[in-house]
Amino acid sequence: MTKGPRIDTRNDAIDTDAGIAANPPRRALPLHRELDEVWRDLPGWRGFFTSVNHGTIGKRFMATAFVFFAIGGVLAMMIRAQLATRDGAFLDTELYNQIFTMHGSIMMFLFAIPLLEGLALWLLPKILGARDMAYPRLSALGYFCYLFGGIVIVLSLLFGVAPNGGWFMYVPLTSKTYTPGINADVWLLGVTFVEISAMAAAIEITVTILRCRAAHMPLTRMPLMGWYLLGTAVMMLVGFPPLILGSILLEVERAFDWPFFDVARGGSPLLWQHLFWLFGHPEVYIIFLPAAGALSTIIPILSRTTILGYGALVAAVIGLVFLSFGLWVHHMFTVGIPHMALSFFSAASALVAVPTAVQIFAWIGTMWEGRVQFRLPMLYIIGFFATFVMGGLTGVMLAMVPFNWQAHDTHFVVAHLHYVLVGGFVFPMLAAIAYWMPLICGRWRVRGLGEAAFWLIFIGFHGTFFIMHLTGLLGMRRRIAVYPENAEFEWLNLVSSGFGMIQAAGFALFAFDVIMQWMFGRRSWRNPWQAPTLEWAMPLPAPSYNFASLPGPRQPDAGALLPLARGEGLLAGAPRGWRETLVVEPGSGRPQHIAVLATNTALPVATAGAIGSFFAMMLAGLYWLAPLGIVATLVVVWRWGAIMGTDRDHPLVEVAPGLSLPLHWQVRQTLGLTGTMVLLVADATLYGSLLFGVGFLTVVAPGWPAPESGIGTWWMLLPALAALALMAAGVVAARLAETRRTRAGGRLWTRLGLACSALALALLGVLGWGLDDPTRHARDALRGAVLGFAVVHGVIAVMLALRADVDARQGRIGADRRGAVPAWQLLQTFWLGTSAASVAVVAAQEVLA
Amino acid sequence: MTWLARALAGPMLWGALFSAVYALHGAGCNLGWTQVSLGPVDLHRGAMWAVWAAGLAVHVLLVVTMPAGQGRARRIIVAGSLIGLVASAFTLFPVIATSTCF
Incomplete structure (x- = not known):
């Protein structure tokens, strides 16, 4: 074991084995070669543009x-x-x-x-x-x-x-x-x-x-x-x-x-x-x-x-x-x-x-x-x-x-x-x-x-x-x-x-x-600071895959360097040729499933280029060309989703003797879903900041002119309410697309949801047509911004609904597989909630004006 | 995640309370609540007092009810609850006497 400080365990009970047995030891060098083959970058310039490690x-x-x-x-x-x-x-x-x-x-x-x-x-x-x-x-x-x-x-x-x-x-x-x-x-x-x-x-x-x-x-x-x-x-x-x-x-x-x-x-x-x-x-x-x-x-x-x-x-x-x-x-x-x-x-x-x-x-x-x-x-x-x-x-x-x-x-x-x-x-x-x-x-x-x-x-x-x-x-x-x-x-x-x-x-x-x-510099010896933390439980310099086998309760610190290198930890090696890592329950750390991570790809640099083209058009003042950058971005982003998912069920993976876990395609609480929730926290903050702007300008810039058109007029209220109803129908369809995914005709719900979302987006366009000139006054500009927020999220919701529909068509949705449906549900619900709040705020502005 | 929610409940309530009182302060000044008498105080100050006091009461409730588990896990929840209570009491105490809209 490593000399020096140890991880402090005095104040918190540790489940020292949690019922997880050690994998049988293997030779470290073949294990290293097997993992490095899967995890390493491509050589040369191709590696610069395709590495995701x-x-x-x-x-x-x-x-x-x-x-x-x-x-x-x-x-x-x-x-x-x-x-x-x-x-x-x-x-x-x-x-x-x-x-x-x-x-x-x-x-x-x-x-x-x-x-x-x-x-x-x-x-x-x-x-x-x-x-x-x-x-x-x-x-x-x-x-x-x-x-x-x-x-x-x-x-x-x-x-x-x-x-x-x-x-x-x-x-x-x-x-x-x-x-x-x-x-x-x-x-x-x-x-x-x-x-x-x-x-x-x-x-x-x-x-x-x-x-x-x-x-x-x-x-x-x-x-x-x-x-x-x-x-x-x-x-x-x-x-x-x-x-x-x-x-x-x-x-x-x-x-x-x-x-x-x-x-x-x-x-x-x-x-x-x-x-x-x-x-x-x-x-x-x-x-x-x-x-x-x-x-x-x-x-x-x-x-x-x-x-x-x-x-x-x-x-x-x-x-x-x-x-x-x-x-x-x-x-x-x-x-x-x-x-x-x-x-x-x-x-x-x-x-x-x-x-x-x-x-x-x-x-x-x-x-x-x-x-x-x-x-x-x-x-x-x-x-x-x-x-x-x-x-x-x-x-x-x-x-x-x-x-x-x-x-x-x-x-x-x-x-x-x-x-x-x-x-x-x-x-x-x-x-x-x-x-x-x-x-x-x-x-x-x-x-x-x-x-x-x-x-x-x-x-x-x-x-x-x-x-x-x-x-x-x-x-x-x-x-x-x-x-x-x-x-x-x-x-x-x-x-x-x-x-x-x-x-x-x-x-x-x-x-x-x-x-x-x-x-x-001369070659450093292992764990030169005699530190207890896990980053030193690996060879120097750190290999592309970090750990030949993943640390568990039996390998809590840097002292487990050799057992981990010999594959005695969890999920040893890369026997399926995939980049795999363990996914745990957030609070306790209990293992839940295996995530199969992306391998080397040029998609990220292509996506950055597409997004950059939008910013470049804007910077050059070519505003009429800027939407092309958005379209290019959407096309590339579609490719991200296209290479995710699977059209067949996979057997459980034994990560240690007596502990077998499913792959992430066959569980609901995936990393992708958690990430979508986290993204929505940021998104909600942006929306909250926009509402703060509406409230702030309402307070500091009194005497705003009354709107000439707005939610208060029937021909604007009607499409607004219809759009909200369609968004709500989309939420229901997204839920049914998951709960009824194994029944005959399950794809009906993804199609219905897609149609509802697309129609709601079109109605937002009608609302945009009816707004007052946004250059007239900050009030009108803010209403345009609020509507713009809804339109952007409408486009994302439609994309996700389409993704879910394609997943259903390609067999990526089944008894254990849900495709993009859970993420679509979240986005659709968020779109409905923020849009309803926006309608309420704009209506309140008009009533109070 | 339940543990994390318990630990963060106090600070999150502070965030909500701080935002609410700050918003109430701006809205009250704009709507002329300082001109509306409410017994010994004006409506503006009374409204902020009420929200602050109600928030502090909920904070006390959190300090009493949130702690769960044992050892370090419990102590972090207790600390989180107290952070919320102290932050709400200290950062919003100016509602007691400071001049409101100037």
């Missing part, structure tokens, strides 16, 4: 994120060069605007989020005891959306049309009037394209943690990293939709003149601020939580003890996840919000420090209780403590309204956010990279380089940003390129810039160290 995709995400980090870092150095003197002539104002906007946007959207996604995709199956993420093709789709979108955003800088309105893109500055070029469109379309990868990652991280853990690993015994990533993923599911909605609304305003944010026509710029910060503040915690997960993993191992307060840390994660959604208005304290509302958000902003402090004390307590080893990851952890705690304290200062009013939009805020983000994300992630590099590349690092990089980064960072607090308190505003009247700012800025260069040298040395390790 979580190990490959995760590493690509992380490598690409660091490339963007380097680009963002170069931009930061240009900012510091410009600000080093009060009359800096290094950049002109327009270019300076583009550079600081791009620096923030790249660091947030192209570095931080993708890096955490990459780490999660690469690490999660390994620590949970699975062979891959729940949706390998979705991982690859997310990567290509990120790559293509990121390239477009960065290229815009080279062509001089980069976004220039600040990373939060406030209107009216970014409206068509004040930003007539495509600068803002690059941000709105590019970031939305990239965020497809965030939503994809959020869905699959959630489902993987809930359903793809080792057999009989209950949630309450899951590695803490799992809890942190679950919290992160849920926050992404709820946090990103408001930003996506805001971006869509602003792009529609810019492209088609629908006045959501135009004061003259009943809109409000504050609606953008609300939607942006509904995402923007949780974003800070989205970035922090995975880093905190890495800390909770690494600190006990490098302190040679177990983590202190597992339950308290889980509770702190729960508290952070929720409370972080009650803070967003503290970014808007100066916009003229009534005192009571300010107080709500000020109190929430102060309260969120409590769960953060609980974690800090748990980590300090763990180190106090153990024997700290000051190896490279621990140096970065010390850097985290020194930096993040200071950032947290200035955060509490900024949560206080009177101080916030004084420091708002000054360099004090810039210093605070860098202390929080670099302290709370970059230092822990550098620790994580240093810690997991042997598992990534199988090699040990070159002595000395990493330590030198750490000290350069640490000294450079604090020299740059600590002084920035003072610059801010002296009154230096953010986003200014020159300050000719303020000689008192100059020496502080000069010092900041000097240390900034030292920091940049540190990051360059870090990158050099990683490359040296990857290429020239």
Whole structure:
């Protein structure tokens, strides 16, 4: 068994065998060859475009994120060069605007989020005891959306049309009037394209943690990293939709003149601020939580003890996840919000420090209780403590309204956010990279380089940003390129810039160290940190399939390396030639069925290309061609469904002596269905954000004109009610299509449901025809947006109904097989519910007008 | 999943209560409820008090009824319930006395 810390089992009873016997041992090498044949990527360039393996995709995400980090870092150095003197002539104002906007946007959207996604995709199956993420093709789709979108955003800088309105893109500055070029469109379309990868990652991280853990690993015994990533993923599911909605609304305003944010026509710029910060503040915690997960993993191992307060840390994660959604208005304290509302958000902003402090004390307590080893990851952890705690304290200062009013939009805020983000994300992630590099590349690092990089980064960072607090308190505003009247700012800025260069040298040395390790490091021995967690129960570097046999109650930790390699765990090898992993019940971890995962395919890159074509048409202003991109996307997405399912029943699979499970085609609670539910959580958040917009503008922009046409007129009410009735009939048909699938004529219900959905969609078109001109007023624009939401979901419901009908025709529906019917039921019900709510809201607006 | 629902019930109620009181605050200001007298207070403040108090009562109910199981599983549920209660009490206490619409 491995020496060193063990998984803490004192507080939770473990079912040590759960009735699962060990498989007979086999020779490890043939088992490895059998699995690698099935799981490995295609060689060469074909592998780049077709790999769906979580190990490959995760590493690509992380490598690409660091490339963007380097680009963002170069931009930061240009900012510091410009600000080093009060009359800096290094950049002109327009270019300076583009550079600081791009620096923030790249660091947030192209570095931080993708890096955490990459780490999660690469690490999660390994620590949970699975062979891959729940949706390998979705991982690859997310990567290509990120790559293509990121390239477009960065290229815009080279062509001089980069976004220039600040990373939060406030209107009216970014409206068509004040930003007539495509600068803002690059941000709105590019970031939305990239965020497809965030939503994809959020869905699959959630489902993987809930359903793809080792057999009989209950949630309450899951590695803490799992809890942190679950919290992160849920926050992404709820946090990103408001930003996506805001971006869509602003792009529609810019492209088609629908006045959501135009004061003259009943809109409000504050609606953008609300939607942006509904995402923007949780974003800070989205970035922090995975880093905190890495800390909770690494600190006990490098302190040679177990983590202190597992339950308290889980509770702190729960508290952070929720409370972080009650803070967003503290970014808007100066916009003229009534005192009571300010107080709500000020109190929430102060309260969120409590769960953060609980974690800090748990980590300090763990180190106090153990024997700290000051190896490279621990140096970065010390850097985290020194930096993040200071950032947290200035955060509490900024949560206080009177101080916030004084420091708002000054360099004090810039210093605070860098202390929080670099302290709370970059230092822990550098620790994580240093810690997991042997598992990534199988090699040990070159002595000395990493330590030198750490000290350069640490000294450079604090020299740059600590002084920035003072610059801010002296009154230096953010986003200014020159300050000719303020000689008192100059020496502080000069010092900041000097240390900034030292920091940049540190990051360059870090990158050099990683490359040296990857290429020239000596072979690492197994489990070099003597860690107990499951990711070290495999050879180095991690093989394509992770585990030759999956961990169960008899193989709970890294000590089971040899038994797992010999196939003594569950589901040994790949005897059917499929990529298989175990699916468990979410709470207890009881094994339920075997998922057969997708193999190498070019569908994800093709889908990303199709989606990208839509965004490209929009960016080019070819709005009449943009629907072709949507059609192309629907065609490719249809292919995803076409290669799923089976037209015959398969026998049960013996995963261990005495334990046989069905394949996922023959169960109802599949990973696909869980994923659809999770997707609908995000979808419902987007819809809720849209309703928030309706309510907000109704409140802040009174005196709206009465509608000339609307639900209140009989010829609009009638098709609205008929559409709702048809949607409801579709729900009934979808249910009957499942319950009566084995009876003669069972296909009647899929056909009937398809007809009902298609007719309902057509009636929505009639409603659209009757709406008032959406360019007339924000009220009309919002009604158009609400109808657009219903139409989009109608198209998806029709697609799913058609998929179910084709499944029925092709024999993919039978006694145990349900095809796409359960997913169709969910979508159809969601479509009905949101459409009914929309009709009620629009009718209420008309009654109250 | 039942365990997870129990652990999250308190924070979820906080989310609903926080949203409801914030929405009520905006709607009341817009609809002029501060001008409508309701005994010793105006309708706006009275409505927010009522919703807050009712929410706190439900929170107490959750603290009492949600815990189940034993060991770590139970302790996390208890912590979740208390997080919800404390968050609702602390973040919404400004309804007691702060000026409402200015």
